[in-house]
Amino acid sequence: MTEEIQKEKGFSRRTVVKGAAWSVPVIAAAVATPLAAASVADVGAFTTAGTCGVLGVLGPGFTLTASATAPLPIGTTITITGSGVANIGVFSVTGGTASVTALSNTSRLITLTSALPAGATIAFRTTLSISVAFTLNEVVTLPADYIGTGAKTTGSVNSTLVLCSAS
Structure with missing residues (x-):
């Protein structure tokens, strides 16, 4: 019954938190790339x-x-x-x-x-x-x-x- 309710509500909180945790390093790497690209x-x-x-x-x-x-x-x-x-x-x-x-x-x-x-x-x-x-x-x-x-x-x-x- 719990799984059926979760499916009806959409994403679980655990899934959202996992996704956010994985996205932080990706965003940080994307922001740092232009700085590394500027070479001396x-x-x-x-x-x-x-x-x-x-x-x-x-x-x-x-x-x-x-x-x-x-x-x-x-x-x-x-x-x-x-x-x-x-x-x-x-x-x-x-x-x-x-x-x-x-x-x-x-x-x-x-x-x-x-x-x-x-x-x-x-x-x-x-x-x-x-x-x-x-x-x-x-x-x-x-x-x-x-x-x-x-x-x-x-x-x-x-x-x-x-x-x-x-x-």
């Missing part, structure tokens, strides 16, 4: 370094080298700030393609306009002379959705009228 590309251990240049021949600046396994993407930015001088000069780019924007007399933004191939090096040099006292600092920033595991993202050049050091 690792460009590896790229490096950047300051360079003093050669007095009267090659200006001071920075080099940026892509890791041996992955290119640096378009949109990678290099922010250079200087102190000790009124103007950090004009920056040239060799070994790759990038735009240079003057943010102020003592700050430049360099943006890669084409990918830097794996293992390749691009250089950014200023017209400043190392016979002038100044400090230049650099920070490399990757576009969103990129990381650089083990990367060296900062560099500096320090000139003291007599000596120049770079890292």
Whole structure:
């Protein structure tokens, strides 16, 4: 008699609770899937370094080298700030393609306009002379959705009228 009454009423409470319990993991997995699908590309251990240049021949600046396994993407930015001088000069780019924007007399933004191939090096040099006292600092920033595991993202050049050091 109890089974006949249950059939007439439709689903039992036990059946509804079982169904709800099984649906929770399915709904949770469906919600988490878009988050897992958004992947981050690792460009590896790229490096950047300051360079003093050669007095009267090659200006001071920075080099940026892509890791041996992955290119640096378009949109990678290099922010250079200087102190000790009124103007950090004009920056040239060799070994790759990038735009240079003057943010102020003592700050430049360099943006890669084409990918830097794996293992390749691009250089950014200023017209400043190392016979002038100044400090230049650099920070490399990757576009969103990129990381650089083990990367060296900062560099500096320090000139003291007599000596120049770079890292």
